[in-house]
Amino acid sequence: MSQHFIPAVFYRGGTSKGVFFNAKVLPQDRDRLSHMLVAALGSPDPYGRQLDGMGGGISSLSKAVIIGPSTHPEADVDYTFIQIAVDQPVADWSNNCGNLSSAVGHFAVDEGLVAAKDGEVLVRIHQTNTRKLIHSRFQVKDGKAQTQGDYVIAGVATPGSRIRLDFLDPDGAVTGRLLPTGHVVDTIDLGEDGRFEVSIVDATSLIVYVDATALGLTGAESPDEIEARPSVMDRLEALRRRAGVLLGLAVTPETVGLQTPRIAMVAAPLTFKALDGDEIAADRYDIATRMISMQRAHKAIPGTGGLNLGVATQIADTIPNRLSRPASAAGEVRVANPSGLVSVGAVVRQRDGMWTADSAVLFRTARRLMQGEVAIPASSGQ
Numbered sequence: 001m002s003q004h005f006i007p008a009v010f011y012r013g014g015t016s017k018g019v020f021f022n023a024k025v026l027p028q029d030r031d032r033l034s035h036m037l038v039a040a041l042g043s044p045d046p047y048g049r050q051l052d053g054m055g056g057g058i059s060s061l062s063k064a065v066i067i068g069p070s071t072h073p074e075a076d077v078d079y080t081f082i083q084i085a086v087d088q089p090v091a092d093w094s095n096n097c098g099n100l101s102s103a104v105g106h107f108a109v110d111e112g113l114v115a116a117k118d119g120e121v122l123v124r125i126h127q128t129n130t131r132k133l134i135h136s137r138f139q140v141k142d143g144k145a146q147t148q149g150d151y152v153i154a155g156v157a158t159p160g161s162r163i164r165l166d167f168l169d170p171d172g173a174v175t176g177r178l179l180p181t182g183h184v185v186d187t188i189d190l191g192e193d194g195r196f197e198v199s200i201v202d203a204t205s206l207i208v209y210v211d212a213t214a215l216g217l218t219g220a221e222s223p224d225e226i227e228a229r230p231s232v233m234d235r236l237e238a239l240r241r242r243a244g245v246l247l248g249l250a251v252t253p254e255t256v257g258l259q260t261p262r263i264a265m266v267a268a269p270l271t272f273k274a275l276d277g278d279e280i281a282a283d284r285y286d287i288a289t290r291m292i293s294m295q296r297a298h299k300a301i302p303g304t305g306g307l308n309l310g311v312a313t314q315i316a317d318t319i320p321n322r323l324s325r326p327a328s329a330a331g332e333v334r335v336a337n338p339s340g341l342v343s344v345g346a347v348v349r350q351r352d353g354m355w356t357a358d359s360a361v362l363f364r365t366a367r368r369l370m371q372g373e374v375a376i377p378a379s380s381g382q
Contacts, residue, residue: 005373008040009107014099014364015155015300015339016060019374020107023068023078034082034091037064039380041084048086054374055084059294060302062086065100067107075126075133076114079104083259085294092259095174095205096130098303102163102364105136106145110368116140130173130204135166147367154274154340155300160365167204167307167360174206174260178355180247184317188242193235199318200243203311203346203357205262205304208243209319210236212265212290219267219288222275223297223338226290236263236292264291264305268323274340275299285334285341287313287324301337307360309335310344315355 009020019040027033038044041062042053055062066080081100083092105123108114114123118140125134139146139161149161171178180202189195199209212219215232227233240263244256266289269282291298291305298305310333313324327333331345345361 002378003375004378005375008372008374009368010054010370011100011103011107011366011368012156013101013103013366014153014303016063016097016099016303017056017369018063018065018097018100019054020065020067020103022111023066026066030093035380036376037082037091038084038089039377040064040374043084044087044089046087050086055086057086058299059083059086059296060099060298060300063097063100065104065107067104067111067113069113070126072126072133075124077104077108077123078126078128079134080128083294085258088258090258092257093129094257094260096127096304098165098167098204098305098307098362099364101125101127101134101165101303102136103366104134105138105163106147106366106368109140109145116143118142132170132173132204133168135168137164137166138162147365149365151363151365153363153365154337154342156365160367163364163366165303165362165364167362170203170307170311170357170360172202173204175202175247178202178311178357179315180206184315185319186246188239188246190235190238190242193238196239197319198239198243199312199320200247200261201308201312201315201318204307204360205302206247206260207305207308207312208240208261208263209266209312210239210263211319211323212267215265217265217267218270219265219290220270220272221290223290223299226297233295236265237295239263240292258294262291262293262302262305264289264309266309266320266323269325269336272336275338276340278340280336280341285336286327287320287333288336290338298338300339301335301342303362303364306335306342306344307346307362309333310346311348311357311360314346314348
């Protein structure tokens with residue numbers, strides 16, 4: 001046979017989409033599995049469209065998820081995330097996707113991995129990439145995850161049933177430390193391109209923050225406007241890769257992976273126009289961000305990116321802290337991104353002189369879009 005067919009489900013989770021698999025239908029060998037997932041999503045595609053697979057041509061639509069029985073005593077399921085590059089044959093297993101985390105509980109209930117009665121349920125998730133726990137709370141009706149509702153999130157046109165995600169003990173998801181360098185601000189020298197202050201924070205994911213004004217931007221630009229300035233994109237990528245070396249993730253900038261660390265520009269509130277045309281006044285939010293994902297300017301905000309920024313704004317003297325309005329009494333921070341506003345929450349404190357994050361909270365919606373079998377070309381190694 002020229003193709004093999006594997007049971008799969010296609011989900012929207014938050015502002016991302018991905019192909020979900022039950023672990024039992026997949027091979028155990030990671031290299032073999034990576035080849036399969038790259039082929040299933042339609043990569044590599046030099047045209048950037050992934051027309052020959054399930055991907056959508058941008059990082060937020062080029063993702064895979066594997067869910068199976070838990071290997072953690074305090075969780076109900078294991079959840080592994082794989083980011084698939086669009087134009088390269090790369091499957092990156094180094095990080096988590098906060099948006100697709102919102103669909104994990106739905107999949108677990110709908111596939112019978114977790115028994116649930118009608119009403120609000122809790123699914124405890126072991127996120128294997130980061131070795132952290134996530135608590136997903138959502139509504140179940142007639143034994144299935146409820147998708148219809150009136151909760152609206154920026155970047156998704158239709159409302160849905162609200163999902164609360166509590167990321168427990170989010171510190172050090174990649175490096176083991178909330179502030180991996182031990183500093184709230186570091187300086188990276190790009191030679192002729194200048195010296196830049198950055199804040200590197202590791203909470204649910206690993207992100208390098210830089211002030212948008214240091215790159216000649218306001219922080220209110222659209223993704224297309226950012227990508228239309230190659231010098232800005234080149235500097236952001238150079239900073240990201242230099243930070244990766246600083247953190248010990250690779251020996252040289254050229255060998256730093258595509259996904260980790262991420263880099264994000266941040267800015268003080270400024271009136272801007274969202275991608276749907278809505279004009280958002282500066283007094284409606286606390287901090288703006290434009291995040292880069294897999295070398296592209298993100299049209300919304302990665303879920304883990306929002307969580308990380310919520311934490312970063314509450315660590316005194318980081319660049320996000322300097323630029324943000326103070327969090328609310330409940331720890332809520334309103335984050336502006338190209339698609340609109342996202343509210344995130346975090347509990348951050350100092351313990352023995354060291355910053356630590358007890359939890360971070362994100363609200364999302366999710367919906368099962370298709371179920372059946374995905375075709376894997378035989379040449380991929382299945």
